[in-house]
Amino acid sequence: MNKAVRASCQPDQRQAALAARRNRKMAASANAYVRGSTTRFYAWLGQSDRCTVPDGPEVWICGDCHVGNLGPVASADGELEIQIRDLDQTVIGNPAHDLIRLGLSLAMAARGSDLPGVTTAHVLEHMMEGYAAAFTQPDGAGDGHTDMPKAVRLVMRKAAGRSWRNLADERIEGVAPVIPLGRRFWPLEPSERAAIDALFGTEELRALATALRGRDDGADVRVVDAAYWRKGCSSLGQLRFAVLVAVEGRKGRLRHCLMDIKEAIAAAAPRYADSGMPRDNARRVVEGARNLSPFLGERMVAARLLDRAVFVRELLPQDLKLQIEQLTREEAVEVARFLTTVVGRAHARQMDPATGASWLAELQRNSSRSLDAPSWLWSSIVELVGAHEQAYLEHCRRYAMETDAA
Known part of the structure; x- marks a missing residue:
């Protein structure tokens, strides 16, 4: 038996190995912790008493709408678009939950890029602009390379140039x-x-x-x-x-x-x-x-x-996740607007025009004069960022103790 086979995990060892890897990955950064804590996200959101999240129309939502779950996706006929690429958590639910989850992910990416808090405010404003634009543009319009932020356009170009050999080398080492x-x-x-x-x-x-x-x-x-x-x-x-x-x-x-x-x-x-x-x-x-x-x-x-x-x-070789770890202020707001437009189209195609218009009006209720984004979204993000920062540090402390003990 060669070294690689000996290093592999036997069936009765899987769960312990997976748990250790998950803890290690989630300790890597606060942004990584957000990506791996979907269940906690909804627990925190359910306990929130600081804001009232609007109840949206009954549509399919992603349920785990963070930046890493969007990216280039290829069709069976060879077309390529930025779409949602992970649907494990999808349900017929409140579309506002996708907006909050994506806003949290973008806010943590901004903090990971050492951007000031005012950038997060601009990110949320541009999110709402992008989401509203999805309801006024034809389905698929604007998905071309011309209106993509540079960070997204680079991933699309990489995806378009990939072949089976790239996938095989990456996934199965040849x-x-x-x-x-x-x-x-x-x-x-x-x-x-x-x-x-x-x-x-x-x-x-x-x-x-x-x-x-x-x-x-x-x-x-x-x-x-x-x-x-x-x-x-x-x-x-x-x-x-x-x-x-x-x-x-x-x-x-x-x-x-x-x-x-x-x-x-x-x-x-x-x-x-x-x-x-x-x-x-x-x-x-x-x-x-x-x-x-x-x-x-x-x-x-x-x-x-x-x-x-x-x-x-x-x-498929063209299916890639967006990995945007470091952003400038301009990139942060551009990426926020673009990705929220992608999510908005996914929601909008399930609504008739009257339902879509009513939902957009409901989203903008309780907007403040100082922030061009609804107060429920801002309050949710502020509360969740604080909760995730605390939980992340506690996770790192437990992980360090477990590692020392091992």
Whole structure:
């Protein structure tokens, strides 16, 4: 057995290893802590008594709308847009929650860039401008490179130039038809591998693997390799598998693709009662994606694996997350306006014009003379920034103590 395999994590060691990694990642910075604390975000928001958040119309919301969950997303036909790229927490709920979550993320990014507090005030003002613009522009208008902030435009250019080789080098360390076991990929139980093989033997998964432009709809599909995937903070306690699939092309030539299987669990984001949302969590995630992020939603399938709800999607080279750690004042307000327009379009396409106009009017209630942003948004961000700063420092203290003890 080589060193990489020996260094990988056995099935009975997964949860301890994932918990340690999550704690380490969340201790890296206050912004990283915000990204990894969705459940706490809604707990804090639910306990808030300093402001009244407006109740918006019943639409699908992201539920975890921070900067890292937006980025370039490719369609099955090869188009590319900035869309929401993580829908684990999606529910039919209050669209104001997406605005608060994104505002908190942008405020923490501004603090991480050592920008003055007045910049956060300008960020919130430009957020509301961008959100309102989404309701007046045609769907998709303004997504071109001309109106993108430089930081976003650079990521889009990188995404547009990527190929399967880039994805394979990045994810599985080369184009060889094997998933290398080691720090990122861990061995499967025999029952897990058998269940994955059976899943990809279904017509629904075969159709997903052949859905991209240039692939034969009737092509044969087979699993080449599979492994447990240690990926992100949200994998703790959940199934997460990487599956390398071969799709037979013309003249018997094989084309490989990388599939991501992720368990869907109950969302922390509050939902509207009697909204008609699917009870199955995987179907909820897929339906939310199709409404909020059509490019991603058309590439996802809900399924059952080992008696758990999972959703499956093909990873494409063009799918990238926005990683904006350092911002100037000008970049902060430009990024805030642009990203909130993206979120606004995701909400607006689910509303008729009258509902959209009524919602915009409701958002602007209780605006102050000194700040061109509603007081409920400002108060929420101020309260949540303080709560997250305190919780982050407590997390770092506990993490340091655990590390010393180990």
